[in-house]
Amino acid sequence: xxxxxxxxxxxxxxxxxxxxxxxxxxxxxxxxxxxxxxxxxxxxxxxxxxxxxxxxxxxxxxxxxxxxxxxxxxxxxxxxxxxxxxxxxxxxxxxxxxxxxxxxxxxxxxxxxxxxxxxxxxxxxxxxxxxxxxxxxxxxxxxxxxxxxxxxxxxxxxxxxxxxxxxxxxxxxxxxxxxxxxxxxxxxxxxxxxxxxxxxxxxxxxxxxxxxxxxxxxxxxxxxxxxxxxxxxxxxxxxxxxxxxxxxxxxxxxxxxxxxxxxxxxxxxxxxxxxxxxxxxxxxxxxxxxxxxxxxxxxxxxxxxxxxxxxxxxxxxxxxxxxxxxxxxxxxxxxxxxxxxxxxxxxxxxxxxxxxxxxxxxxxxxxxxxxxxxxxxxxxxxxxxxxxxxxxxxxxxxxxxxxxxxxxxxxxxxxxxxxxxxxxxxxxxxxxxxxxxxxxxxxxxxx
Amino acid sequence: xxxxxxxxxxxxxxxxxxxxxxxxxxxxxxxxxxxxxxxxxxxxxxxxxxxxxxxxxxxxxxxxxxxxxxxxxxxxxxxxxxxxxxxxxxxxxxxxxxxxxxxxxxxxxxxxxxxxxxxxxxxxxxxxxxxxxxxxxxxxxxxxxxxxxxxxxxxxxxxxxxxxxxxxxxxxxxxxxxxxxxxxxxxxxxxxxxxxxxxxxxxxxxxxxxxxxxxxxxxxxxxxxxxxxxxxxxxxxxxxxxxxxxxxxxxxxxxxxxxxxxxxxxxxxxxxxxxxxxxxxxxxxxxxxxxxxxxxxxxxxxxxxxxxxxxxxxxxxxxxxxxxxxxxxxxxxxxxxxxxxxxxxxxxxxxxxxxxxxxxxxxxxxxxxxxxxxxxxxxxxxxxxxxxxxxxxxxxxxxxxxxxxxxxxxxxxxxxxxxxxxxxxxxxxxxxxxxxxxxxxxxxxxx
Numbered sequence: 101x102x103x104x105x106x107x108x109x110x111x112x113x114x115x116x117x118x119x120x121x122x123x124x125x126x127x128x129x130x131x132x133x134x135x136x137x138x139x140x141x142x143x144x145x146x147x148x149x150x151x152x153x154x155x156x157x158x159x160x161x162x163x164x165x166x167x168x169x170x171x172x173x174x175x176x177x178x179x180x181x182x183x184x185x186x187x188x189x190x191x192x193x194x195x196x197x198x199x200x201x202x203x204x205x206x207x208x209x210x211x212x213x214x215x216x217x218x219x220x221x222x223x224x225x226x227x228x229x230x231x232x233x234x235x236x237x238x239x240x241x242x243x244x245x246x247x248x249x250x251x252x253x254x255x256x257x258x259x260x261x262x263x264x265x266x267x268x269x270x271x272x273x274x275x276x277x278x279x280x281x282x283x284x285x286x287x288x289x290x291x292x293x294x295x296x297x298x299x300x301x302x303x304x305x306x307x308x309x310x311x312x313x314x315x316x317x318x319x320x321x322x323x324x325x326x327x328x329x330x331x332x333x334x335x336x337x338x339x340x341x342x343x344x345x346x347x348x349x350x351x352x353x354x355x356x357x358x359x360x361x362x363x364x365x366x367x368x369x370x371x372x373x374x375x376x377x378x379x380x381x382x383x384x385x386x387x388x389x390x391x392x393x394x395x396x397x398x399x400x401x402x403x404x405x406x407x408x409x410x411x412x413x414x415x416x417x418x419x420x421x422x423x424x425x426x427x428x429x430x431x432x433x434x435x436x437x438x439x440x441x442x443x444x445x446x447x448x449x450x451x452x453x454x455x456x457x458x459x460x461x462x463x464x465x466x467x468x469x470x471x472x473x474x475x476x477x478x479x480x481x482x483x484x485x486x487x488x489x490x491x492x493x494x495x496x497x498x499x500x501x502x503x504x505x506x507x508x509x510x511x512x513x514x515x516x517x518x519x520x521x522x523x524x525x526x527x528x529x530x531x532x533x534x535x536x537x538x539x540x541x542x543x544x545x546x547x
Numbered sequence: 548x549x550x551x552x553x554x555x556x557x558x559x560x561x562x563x564x565x566x567x568x569x570x571x572x573x574x575x576x577x578x579x580x581x582x583x584x585x586x587x588x589x590x591x592x593x594x595x596x597x598x599x600x601x602x603x604x605x606x607x608x609x610x611x612x613x614x615x616x617x618x619x620x621x622x623x624x625x626x627x628x629x630x631x632x633x634x635x636x637x638x639x640x641x642x643x644x645x646x647x648x649x650x651x652x653x654x655x656x657x658x659x660x661x662x663x664x665x666x667x668x669x670x671x672x673x674x675x676x677x678x679x680x681x682x683x684x685x686x687x688x689x690x691x692x693x694x695x696x697x698x699x700x701x702x703x704x705x706x707x708x709x710x711x712x713x714x715x716x717x718x719x720x721x722x723x724x725x726x727x728x729x730x731x732x733x734x735x736x737x738x739x740x741x742x743x744x745x746x747x748x749x750x751x752x753x754x755x756x757x758x759x760x761x762x763x764x765x766x767x768x769x770x771x772x773x774x775x776x777x778x779x780x781x782x783x784x785x786x787x788x789x790x791x792x793x794x795x796x797x798x799x800x801x802x803x804x805x806x807x808x809x810x811x812x813x814x815x816x817x818x819x820x821x822x823x824x825x826x827x828x829x830x831x832x833x834x835x836x837x838x839x840x841x842x843x844x845x846x847x848x849x850x851x852x853x854x855x856x857x858x859x860x861x862x863x864x865x866x867x868x869x870x871x872x873x874x875x876x877x878x879x880x881x882x883x884x885x886x887x888x889x890x891x892x893x894x895x896x897x898x899x900x901x902x903x904x905x906x907x908x909x910x911x912x913x914x915x916x917x918x919x920x921x922x923x924x925x926x927x928x929x930x931x932x933x934x935x936x937x938x939x940x941x942x943x944x945x946x947x948x949x950x951x952x953x954x955x956x957x958x959x960x961x962x963x964x965x966x967x968x969x970x971x972x973x974x975x976x977x978x979x980x981x982x983x984x985x986x987x988x989x990x991x992x993x994x
Contacts, residue, residue, distance in 0.1 A: 105893075131750075131752070133752075133769055133770060140891055164771070165769065254736065257736065257737075258736060258737055261733070261736075261737055262737065267733055267736070267737075268715055268732070268733070268773070285715070285736065286708070286714055286715070286732070289701070289704065289705060289736065290704075290708055290709065290714075305578075305580075319580075321791070321794050321798075322580055323580060324611075326715070326773065343773070343790055343791075343794075344768070344771050344790075347790075350794075351768075354801050357805070358801075358808065358881060358884075358885050359885070361805065361808055361809065362877045362878055362882070363874050363877055363878050363881075364878040364881065367882065370886070370889075370891040371882060371885075371891050371892055371900075372892060372896060372899065372900075372903075376903060376906050376907055376910070379882070379903065379907045380907055380910050380911060382882075383875075383878045383911060384911060384914065386874070386878070387871070387874055387875060387878070387911055387915065388914075388915070388918075390870070390871070390874050391867070391870075391871050391874075391915055391918075391919075394866065394870045394871065395922075397866035397867055397870070398863050398864060398866075398867055401862060401863040401865075401866070402863055405859060405860070405863070408859050408862055412852060412855050412856045412862075415848060415855055415859075415862040415865065416848040416849055417845060418848075418862065418865050418866060419841065419845075419848070419865060419866070419869050419977045419981065420841040420842065420844055422866050422869070423837070423838075423841045423844070423873075423974065423977055424834070424837070424838050426870075426873075426973070427810050427833070427838075428830075430809045430810055431809055431810050431811040431830045431834070433809065434805060434806060434809025434810075434811060435806070435809070435811060435814065436818065437805075438802065438805050438806070438818075439817065439818035439819075442817075443584070444587055444817040444819060445818055445819060446552075448552060449819060452819065456819075456823055456826065459823050460823055460826045460827050460830070463823070463824075463827050464827060464830060468834065468835070468838055471835075471838075472838075475842075527870065530866045530870055531866075534866065
């Protein structure tokens with residue numbers, strides 16, 4: 101990180117004075133990953149200037165490491181011939197994703213400019229949904245036949261592997277292009293050259309092109325393999341999903357989950373280069389929705405205003421109680437959301453989850469309740485102590501249960517569990533914990 | 548998932564009746580990943596029974612796919628000779644991590660039972676910190692010399708690659724074992740056999756063994772390579788970090804971040820097999836700390852009790868205001884925590900982040916404030932409307948600023964940004980927003 105800061109400190113004045121030759125030399129000596137870090141911190145204008153200084157190969161490497169949003173913006177700042185060049189040299193899967201981000205007119209124009217061979221490689225993925233596996237597969241792969249010897253297979257790889265995205269995982273297919281298994285390059289190299297491909301091939305964990313990319317990516321990562329064949333519904337090969345694409349897909353999914361858990365939308369680009377209004381946009385809708393839902397708490401309190409007037413002291417505990425309910429609910433929601441994402445829990449486990457959370461909530465509520473009873477009794481007397489203690493017990497049990505079930509419910513209605521979890525649960529818990537609080541208070545204090 | 552449910556439905560009664568032969572046959576036909584899913588849903592006793600039924604190779608594969616916590620528990624339920632066997636066959640890096648989870652006595656005993664060769668491979672990593680790269684590296688690798696021809700190198704790989712964790716990335720080292728670069732197996736296979744290794748090798752992005760594993764893993768994933776050499780401070784080779792280990796490291800880190808963002812500790816094992824008390828344990832400390840901090844809000848309100856008695860209506864807006872402040876703070880904290888984790892922001896950017904969040908907070912607060920003013924004026928009259936509007940503007944600005952800065956501060960004092968972010972910010976925002984609220988109210992309403 102410190103090396104990078106030094107590098108950036110050197111670059112900034114040179115960029116201001118537009119000393120392009122010196123900059124070009126400096127950039128040449130730098131790693132693609134460092135250059136990406138640099139671009140992520142510069143504004144759009146300087147970014148385009150820097151990018152144009154890169155050598156052809158490095159430019160491509162850097163482009164492939166950029167976020168989707170940054171790619172589209174960069175394309176907007178480059179000259180036409182630079183764009184055409186980058187576009188022609190991109191991998192077909194990256195190209196398909198870039199097209200999603202660009203204005204339709206630009207996309208069409210760029211596709212027309214492609215060489216016929218590259219256009220043919222790109223076209224198939226454009227038919228798939230934006231978040232499906234098909235969009236992320238590579239269409240440049242090498243196939244083996246089951247009857248070949250390993251020696252033949254290896255020389256086939258030598259001839260045909262130049263353009264392939266990976267040759268480390270080689271799908272073995274029938275004559276009708278059905279996937280029969282996979283062979284690793286390692287097995288080809290280490291095996292006896294007169295063994296047959298079908299003798300060393302292992303079962304393929306294929307991904308289906310129309311299925312969600314996130315599920316396929318997680319499967320691939322969990323299998324411990326480096327790539328998986330992507331197939332159609334008839335198990336015919338369409339492409340290959342590589343581990344680095346899978347990691348990228350999962351990272352974007354985590355990004356989205358983390359953002360939504362914190363009640364905002366993912367920025368889709370580095371924080372420091374997102375305009376202030378872009379950040380506002382990612383947060384405003386959520387904040388408004390939650391604030392409007394919180395009007396419910398105003399109404400609940402309005403109902404109990406007479407009780408509040410009689411015992412103003414009750415108001416003192418409102419933030420403590422709503423806050424604790426919100427925290428308990430968030431804890432349960434976070435754990436279950438994560439378990440859903442990892443496939444550890446499915447909607448059939450709803451009752452099991454509920455029963456676990458009832459017990460966890462009751463234990464936590466019991467502990468907090470005893471503590472709350474003791475403290476509040478000391479300061480405000482035993483009757484108010486009993487109100488606080490009982491309320492804590494009830495709201496923790498309720499909040500944990502609701503917090504644990506909500507993500508499962510969300511998934512059952514095909515919504516993103518992360519959206520319906522933490523922020524909504526907090527607001528829901530605020531309102532219900534107030535009702536419980538005042539009902540308990542009216543009862544115990546005899547109001 | 549549905550296939551899996553069918554599979555589980557078949558297994559459960561057989562397991563109850565202990566029909567071991569039928570179970571063995573069923574398990575033989577199943578994928579390791581499916582078996583892991585099954586084990587994650589059974590209790591400790593059944594898990595050990597099922598595990599013992601697995602064939603030797605599959606048992607190892609399944610063991611490697613389990614979480615750390617599950618591994619240690621499973622070892623506790625197995626017979627001594629089963630444990631010794633699994634332990635001997637594990638990769639050295641998995642073995643080192645298992646030792647961390649086991650009681651010291653068991654660990655020592657198992658290490659003593661290892662063959663000398665395996666002990667020698669495992670010992671080096673035990674010298675490194677639990678979360679350092681050294682703990683996750685593989686010590687079974689194949690080295691190349693720069694002066695070899697590709698033909699020689701390839702036959703070296705053929706002879707020595709059997710036991711290596713990966714042969715897809717091959718470090719090239721000097722005679723003093725300093726890393727000079729790396730060569731992919733792809734380059735060995737595709738290149739001319741009389742070319743020299745040094746002609747095709749590329750720069751290595753080495754990881755340093757004593758550095759944090761998470762940073763090395765992220766570097767590797769971002770580089771797009773399949774493995775990175777792990778070196779000591781003198782750039783001498785110690786091991787190799789593979790992409791699947793890197794993905795696992797990152798997944799555990801995300802797990803921890805997600806849990807802490809929701810105010811709990813990661814379970815480290817699947818939700819459904821964690822005992823209820825284990826879940827309570829992961830949450831209780833956080834919940835207590837937050838509840839105790841929330842006593843601050845009781846005190847703040849206690850100070851303003853006289854004001855509250857004069858205008859009880861003020862109490863109606865307490866949950867709405869604290870909730871909104873908490874949400875605004877969480878949004879900022881989540882975004883910045885993520886940006887820190889991705890290396891997009893460092894502590895030198897603190898002022899930039901602060902200035903961005905001040906503006907974002909003011910814009911959001913302005914919008915909500917206008918809305919709040921309008922609604923509250925309608926129902927409770929313009930003076931109270933003005934109080935609500937002004938309070939919303941101030942607390943949103945403050946909450947966004949604090950929320951954005953807190954993770955950076957946490958990192959500056961070497962704490963986990965995720966810990967100090969969301970939950971603490973909510974509590975902090977609750978207390979400060981109450982103070983702002985009552986100060987504004989006293990001023991505008993002339994109390």
